[in-house]
Amino acid sequence: MAVEQHVTYCRICEALCGMIATVEDGRLQSLRPDPDNPISRGRACPKGIAFTDIQNDPDRVLSPLRRRADGTFDEVSWDEALDDIADRLTRIVAEHGGSAVGQYFGNPIAFGYATGIWSAFFLTRLGGHHQYSSGSQDINSRFVASKLLYGAASQIPFPDLPRTDFLFMLGANPLVSHGSAVRAPRVRDDLAAITRRGGR
Numbered sequence: 001m002a003v004e005q006h007v008t009y010c011r012i013c014e015a016l017c018g019m020i021a022t023v024e025d026g027r028l029q030s031l032r033p034d035p036d037n038p039i040s041r042g043r044a045c046p047k048g049i050a051f052t053d054i055q056n057d058p059d060r061v062l063s064p065l066r067r068r069a070d071g072t073f074d075e076v077s078w079d080e081a082l083d084d085i086a087d088r089l090t091r092i093v094a095e096h097g098g099s100a101v102g103q104y105f106g107n108p109i110a111f112g113y114a115t116g117i118w119s120a121f122f123l124t125r126l127g128g129h130h131q132y133s134s135g136s137q138d139i140n141s142r143f144v145a146s147k148l149l150y151g152a153a154s155q156i157p158f159p160d161l162p163r164t165d166f167l168f169m170l171g172a173n174p175l176v177s178h179g180s181a182v183r184a185p186r187v188r189d190d191l192a193a194i195t196r197r198g199g200r
Helices: 051-055 078-096 113-126 134-138 140-150 184-196
Strands: 003-009 018-024 027-033 065-067 073-075 102-105 130-133
Touching (some): 027 051, 102 113, 113 130, 130 134, 134 140
Parallel strands (some): 102 130
Antiparallel strands (some): 003 018, 018 027, 065 073
């Protein structure tokens, strides 16, 4: 049995916390924070550490499935699944128009530069414009505020915590959220440093 340690990082959120993966015979056994990572410095949230359970979950979907009338699923080939999806999308767009289709992408895929390019191209080709992400759920108010204040929803200012003397937060708990979309891995240190240098 070959046991290996691999240096990697968590892809769940913007923090990209450094992790060490223990792999035995090609199977992930555990994840732990990497103390040598220059960004996260040995810290990671419970979600990243628990990702071993998701990776090894016996119910994890590894191939396309088609639902049967009784609620169970049959495994189908990728070609069959993609043909079925194309057929259904074609019928939906023909009957209801492109705006009847919405697109959602979650955090890990959102970090790929190609996501924005290909997802926008795909949606445009369908004639649609409804696009959603994990940000639509947890920081939608920030998108709206950025649009109203700066003219574009994508212009999201990040607080400069290392140079902040006075921090006023409403409706936020970065100690629980780990400061997602800030400087996540070390937000606790950044907050403590504000008071250490005389800030409030």
